[in-house]
Amino acid sequence: MSEDAAVVVRGLTKTYGKVEAVKGVDFEVSPGEVFGFLGPNGAGKTTTISMLCTLANPTGGTASVAGHDVVRERDEVRRNIGLVFQDPTLDGYLTAEQNLRFHAELYGVHKSVVDERIKRVMEMVALWDRKDAKVMTFSGGMKRRLEIARGLLHSPRVLFLDEPTVGLDPQTRSAIWGYINELRVSEDITIFMTTHYMDEAEYCDRIAIIDHGEIVVIDSPERLKASVGKDRVQIHTRDDEAAIKALRERFGLEAAVHEGAVTFAVASGEEFVPRLFAELGMPITSVSVSRPSLDDVFMNYTGSTIRDAESGDDQMAFMRAMARR
Numbered sequence: 001m002s003e004d005a006a007v008v009v010r011g012l013t014k015t016y017g018k019v020e021a022v023k024g025v026d027f028e029v030s031p032g033e034v035f036g037f038l039g040p041n042g043a044g045k046t047t048t049i050s051m052l053c054t055l056a057n058p059t060g061g062t063a064s065v066a067g068h069d070v071v072r073e074r075d076e077v078r079r080n081i082g083l084v085f086q087d088p089t090l091d092g093y094l095t096a097e098q099n100l101r102f103h104a105e106l107y108g109v110h111k112s113v114v115d116e117r118i119k120r121v122m123e124m125v126a127l128w129d130r131k132d133a134k135v136m137t138f139s140g141g142m143k144r145r146l147e148i149a150r151g152l153l154h155s156p157r158v159l160f161l162d163e164p165t166v167g168l169d170p171q172t173r174s175a176i177w178g179y180i181n182e183l184r185v186s187e188d189i190t191i192f193m194t195t196h197y198m199d200e201a202e203y204c205d206r207i208a209i210i211d212h213g214e215i216v217v218i219d220s221p222e223r224l225k226a227s228v229g230k231d232r233v234q235i236h237t238r239d240d241e242a243a244i245k246a247l248r249e250r251f252g253l254e255a256a257v258h259e260g261a262v263t264f265a266v267a268s269g270e271e272f273v274p275r276l277f278a279e280l281g282m283p284i285t286s287v288s289v290s291r292p293s294l295d296d297v298f299m300n301y302t303g304s305t306i307r308d309a310e311s312g313d314d315q316m317a318f319m320r321a322m323a324r325r
């Protein structure tokens with residue numbers, strides 16, 4: 001796929017002094033793909049995206065975006081990409097439309113198409129009726145939507161979104177995903193995004209899991225979940241400690257209390273449950289079996305959940321136990 005790929009990355013490395021933020025990563029993104037970069041805080045997501053957007057110079061390796069080298073052909077790369085970054089860069093004193101006009105001029109969008117293009121992208125994010133309002137009067141979600149509209153204004157071939165929904169309420173997050181999904185149909189665009197929300201990674205065609213500057217695995221969410229190969233079983237008992245001990249002794253399973261229930265991973269969970277009732281040797285008051293989530297995938301490949309990797313919270317013991325399976 002290299003020749004037509006929207007993004008090609010080979011051995012890309014970035015060090016800051018002694019910190020190896022990105023340690024020689026390799027991947028390709030196909031045209032039209034929604035590609036997600038998933039990892040905990042400090043994993044190297046922003047550093048990678050910054051190199052692809054020509055905002056940071058690689059220490060080693062190569063990368064090309066829309067067929068142009070990010071170091072040797074910076075201007076061509078910049079003309080072909082749209083950016084929506086974590087920190088807003090809109091001018092609050094200007095109206096929504098004025099912000100877009102300013103951007104159109106910077107990017108040399110042809111005068112004959114500017115008006116139509118502004119209307120189209122603002123309609124896409126449902127802000128056309130607010131075009132004359134000053135941006136300082138917008139909510140966080142509206143600002144993010146306007147940034148997405150601005151990122152699309154010059155018809156980029158690749159749109160980079162760095163944590164596009166961070167800090168937004170669930171309703172706005174889901175609206176933003178609605179726009180992103182429409183985009184891939186209406187704009188014939190490749191989307192490269194970073195996130196640390198597992199539920200959002202589900203929307204991507206493929207995701208790369210990055211941890212400590214290295215890509216651990218790349219695949220579609222479905223295939224990644226299938227690769228875990230184990231189901232999550234949660235049981236309620238009257239004595240969790242005793243249940244955990246019995247699971248270890250009788251079945252060789254490592255379990256821990258998670259979300260208030262004794263939780264463990266096992267292949268073919270539904271078939272295992274009858275055995276569990278017969279052989280655990282203590283009453284079980286309720287049981288649930290679920291397919292692996294992307295959380296389980298992350299844990300399977302990195303040994304911790306994204307949240308644990310960030311906060312080291314009390315799920316750690318459980319996750320470690322799962323990872324040791």
Ligand SMILES: Nc1ncnc2c1ncn2[C@@H]1O[C@H](COP(=O)(O)OP(=O)(O)OP(=O)(O)O)[C@@H](O)[C@H]1O
Pocket residue numbers: 016019020021039040041042043044045046047048196
């Ligand atoms: N300008 C910089 N100078 C020094 N170290 C940096 C700089 N930028 C990033 N780093 C370090 O590089 C590593 C990767 O950071 P990066 O911002 O790429 O992570 P991230 O995955 O985007 O995290 P987040 O989810 O918090 O945005 C971290 O250890 C960070 O401290």
